[in-house]
Amino acid sequence: MDVPDGLRYTDDHEWLRVEGDAGLVGITAYAADQLGDIVFVELPAVGARFERGKTFGVVESVKAVSDLFAPVAGEVTEVNPALADQPELVNTEPYGAGWLVRLRLSDPAQADALKDAAAYREMTKAG
Amino acid sequence: MRRTSLYDRHAAAGARLIEFGGWEMPVQYTGILEEHRAVRQAAGLFDLSHMGELYVEGPGAAAALAYALVSDPGRLAIGRAQYSLICAPDGGLIDDLIVYRLAEERFFVVPNAGNREVVTEAVRERLAGFEARLDDASLRTALLAVQGPRAQGIVAPLVDTDLGTLRYYGITQARVAGTDALLARTGYTGEDGFELFVPWDAAPPLWDTLMAQGSGVGLVPVGLGARDTLRLEAGMPLYGNELDRTVNPFEAGLGRVVRLDKPGDFVGRAALEAVLARPLSRTLVGLVLRERGVARHGYPLFAPAAAATPTGIVTSGSVSPTLGVSIAMAYVPPEASAVGTMEAVAIRDGRVAAEVVALPFYVRPR
Numbered sequence: 001m002d003v004p005d006g007l008r009y010t011d012d013h014e015w016l017r018v019e020g021d022a023g024l025v026g027i028t029a030y031a032a033d034q035l036g037d038i039v040f041v042e043l044p045a046v047g048a049r050f051e052r053g054k055t056f057g058v059v060e061s062v063k064a065v066s067d068l069f070a071p072v073a074g075e076v077t078e079v080n081p082a083l084a085d086q087p088e089l090v091n092t093e094p095y096g097a098g099w100l101v102r103l104r105l106s107d108p109a110q111a112d113a114l115k116d117a118a119a120y121r122e123m124t125k126a127g
Numbered sequence: 128m129r130r131t132s133l134y135d136r137h138a139a140a141g142a143r144l145i146e147f148g149g150w151e152m153p154v155q156y157t158g159i160l161e162e163h164r165a166v167r168q169a170a171g172l173f174d175l176s177h178m179g180e181l182y183v184e185g186p187g188a189a190a191a192l193a194y195a196l197v198s199d200p201g202r203l204a205i206g207r208a209q210y211s212l213i214c215a216p217d218g219g220l221i222d223d224l225i226v227y228r229l230a231e232e233r234f235f236v237v238p239n240a241g242n243r244e245v246v247t248e249a250v251r252e253r254l255a256g257f258e259a260r261l262d263d264a265s266l267r268t269a270l271l272a273v274q275g276p277r278a279q280g281i282v283a284p285l286v287d288t289d290l291g292t293l294r295y296y297g298i299t300q301a302r303v304a305g306t307d308a309l310l311a312r313t314g315y316t317g318e319d320g321f322e323l324f325v326p327w328d329a330a331p332p333l334w335d336t337l338m339a340q341g342s343g344v345g346l347v348p349v350g351l352g353a354r355d356t357l358r359l360e361a362g363m364p365l366y367g368n369e370l371d372r373t374v375n376p377f378e379a380g381l382g383r384v385v386r387l388d389k390p391g392d393f394v395g396r397a398a399l400e401a402v403l404a405r406p407l408s409r410t411l412v413g414l415v416l417r418e419r420g421v422a423r424h425g426y427p428l429f430a431p432a433a434a435a436t437p438t439g440i441v442t443s444g445s446v447s448p449t450l451g452v453s454i455a456m457a458y459v460p461p462e463a464s465a466v467g468t469m470e471a472v473a474i475r476d477g478r479v480a481a482e483v484v485a486l487p488f489y490v491r492p493r
Binding site for chain 2: 036037039040042058060061062063065084
């Protein structure tokens with residue numbers, strides 16, 4: 001399963017791409033594959049603030065409902081508008097067109113506590 | 128957990144396996160949506176060997192089944208089948224099942240996997256006093272289903288019988304790819320298709336033969352995930368969702384199955400006659416969501432939308448792969464059950480508008 005270098009990963013299978021004091025958030029290819037065909041994504045409003053680890057949305061596959069957890073604290077500055085009509089992008093391009101939200105990071109240093117690609121690969125290999 | 132004789136085929140095909148009714152079964156192979164569309168547009172191959180298979184035979188078999196079930200299997204012609212229900216004495220549903228008449232004194236009953244033991248026990252008890260005996264063949268009988276518009280073209284070259292003469296809800300003894308089978312034109316997908324009951328160990332080579340015959344025209348293996356979305360689009364109830372011990376057939380919209388006009392008593396008759404004498408307290412409806420969201424089993428429902436508290440409950444729901452909208456079945460008060468009534472599904476912290484529509488959601492083109 002694809003785990004790009006340069007991203008940060010959570011134990012809950014979100015990824016974070018740090019871009020200065022901003023960050024792009026999605027779910028990993030592993031998570032998308034485990035969920036199966038994603039048919040609905042519920043995302044927060046722009047301006048919403050989340051603490052690290054708090055639920056910021058929901059992805060639903062045909063069979064399952066799964067919460068999305070904020071990998072780091074931040075304020076939502078953008079949500080992926082394409083997912084309303086094409087939730088399947090989360091399956092087909094989990095690290096690209098299937099991104100979920102862009103955050104203004106409250107504390108960019110929080111990202112350092114997340115797993116790097118090697119550690120996430122190790123975790124999903126074992127699990 | 129039990130495994131069917133096709134377990135190795137599922138593993139080799141990369142299936143994701145889940146527990147279902149005490150069995151380790153494939154929920155999907157390549158993906159639920161892709162498998163669902165294959166059945167609607169071409170054909171799908173299902174392993175349903177977890178289902179129960181009971182033979183009831185003897186001079187009193189027809190009378191015994193008429194006592195045990197709410198329908199009247201004695202009215203079936205040989206080679207025909209009927210959808211039926213088995214109720215508890217209080218009228219609650221023990222299971223839904225298909226009854227096939229194989230001969231004057233020989234019937235074949237197919238209950239759900241998870242209810243096989245309770246149905247077997249109930250039928251066995253109810254046969255007492257009739258000249259009939261029960262043979263539970265479930266663990267030596269495999270079931271493969273080929274469903275979809277191309278099913279007949281795939282199965283026809285492999286059988287020694289003319290499928291053109293086998294009508295919907297018909298069954299016949301046949302040779303299929305060199306094995307003895309009961310071949311029925313039944314299914315749970317809303318498509319044309321066939322169910323092949325064969326000896327347990329005959330299933331793996333038959334699976335291979337069917338795949339070889341059909342893969343060129345789009346036949347793919349289909350798991351229980353797509354089976355669920357297919358039956359939901361077709362408006363077919365699922366035991367454990369729409370049907371359970373607290374539900375009676377009339378609430379479930381299955382009153383046509385209950386033959387109160389048949390002679391003699393049957394288990395549940397008094398309770399069901401009493402149910403009919405009063406207004407129903409709830410009824411099963413189809414819903415299409417008119418706002419974004421997915422209604423799921425157990426979600427509360429405001430029915431109608433203006434209700435102060437939840438008055439209904441969602442029994443099944445999914446995005447419909449064929450229709451591209453979010454659909455559901457739900458129990459609602461009869462006064463909120465008319466087509467066009469607006470309801471509201473409670474989804475997490477919000478309410479999502481839903482409209483009552485006629486069932487089924489999907490009817491195959493003919």
